[in-house]
Amino acid sequence: MGWLNKIFKGSSHKVSEGRYNGKYGDDEIWSGPSNSVDTLEQKDTLTENEDEDIDHAIALSLSEEEERKRKAPEIDSHLEEDEQLARALQESLNVESPPRENGHSYRPIPFFFTSGSRICAGCNAEIGHGRFLSCMGALWHPECFRCHACNLPISDYEYSMSGNHPYHKACYKDLYHPKCDVCKRFIPTNFNGLIEYRAHPFWFQKYCPSHELDNTPRCCSCERMEPIDTKYVSLDDGRKLCLECLDSAIMDTGECQPLYFDIQEFYEGLNMKVEQQVPLLLVERQALNEAMEGEKNGHHHLPETRGLCLSEEQTVSTILKRPMIGAGNRIMDMITGPYRLTRRCEVTAILILYGLPRLLTGSILAHEMMHAWLRLNGFRGLSQEVEEGICQVLAHMWLDSEIISGSGSNIPSTSSSSSTSTSSKKGTRSQFERKLGDFFKHQIEHDTSSAYGDGFRAGDRAVSLYGLRRTLDHILLTGSFPY
Helix, strand or coil: CHHHHHHHHHCCCCCCEECCCCCCCCCCCCCCCCCCCCHHHHCCCCCHHHHHHHHHHHHHHHHHHHHHHHHHHHHHHHHHHHHHHHHHHHHHCCCCCCCCCCCCEEEEECCCCCCCEECCCCCCEECCCCEEECCCCCEEEECCCCCCCCCCCCCCCCCECCCCCECCCCHHHHCCECCCCCCEECCCCCCCCCCCCCEECCCCCCCCCHHHHCCCEEEECCCCECCCCCCCCCCCCCCCECCHHHHECCHHHHHHHHHHHHHHHHHHHHCCCCCCCCCCEEEEEEHHHHHHHHCCCCCCCCCCCEEEECCCCEEEEEEEEECCECCCEEEEECCEEEEEEECCCCEEEEEEEECCCHHHHHHHHHHHHHCCCHCCCCCCCCCCHHHHHHHHHHHHHHHHHHHHHHHCCCCCCCCHHHHHHHCCCCCCCHHHHHHHHHHHHHHHCCCHHHHHHHHHHHHHHHHHHHHHHHHHHHHHHHHHCCC
């Protein structure tokens, strides 16, 4: 009843059951002396002084009658005003309690038929007689108290605030209640009435917690979830690829050769040229897993192996021709062929998983090239943390060089085929591709595994303090990073 109690405070009149309880004035009824009811015969015996008293009383009675007639319109006005107030109060008693929702809500307090000088905070005009609202520490005409978003009057029982601005609850929800980037709906509240959602630590994609359990696809490259209004590309091994990552994806062994040459040049620039010609093959996931099983030694601790440096002889199935994208955004018409690896040195081939963007493919290739360089230059018996750590340092360094060299333009690619040819050379990068490069660096920097994560941070710290060459010399002599 607190809301209604405030309504009651809107009038200075006291009303009970819609009736007016005030008085018209003092009921002064003149009463003659006790002998005023005497008979006519008795009147004849009145004295002259008594006649004067009677005349005075009659005059006074007539004067009071005229005064009552003069005040009658004013009294009628008050009666009408009070009757309106009584009706308004009666209607308010029939109104249901205002709905309550989560979040900060406020209730406009309506008053009725004020008197005196009150100024509306909206139009700065006098409110005068009539209904008004008390909100935000001020008084308003009902039509002047408006939503900051839609500019329509707020006539609801509750409203929301942001800063010093009022909003309809629905408008406030549209503006400030977080929406899921996957299903595009408002993120629901949990059982405690709080808004709970998940967010990617790099992309800040917000989504309902339920999408982690409902098999919503993620891009195998950037890890973003597939929105309901976008269709990811399905690769033949079950992976999903978003359209932005597809734009620079490398799909066959021939497409990867220019990138391989760029990374060889990168190593030469560090005075770390790989002298032997090591074959580079782009393969499917099944071929990569089979090759890994055929390898006697190697460190593989990532959730999914995406690259491999081989040292054993075996036959590998490689992708010979870029597949097409068919109905339903599915990969089709992939052509593969066998490739026989022969052992001429410590390294027989480098295998890379197909279908990844150029920068991710390049960082994996830079990592595997470091494995090859270490084996070809006599680094033996290294711990997983040291070998994987220094390989991640080289992958991170290559990403840095690519992002810096490609930061001169913001022109996006127009197709996957054209982007592959232009992005395979140092030059322009789309804004998304630069962002993607930062994401791959972020993944390396924040890896939680001991071999890849802790190893990278120890190696990066050593290279920052002593330089790459001195760090490698120390690893060759001691098998550990310098501290």
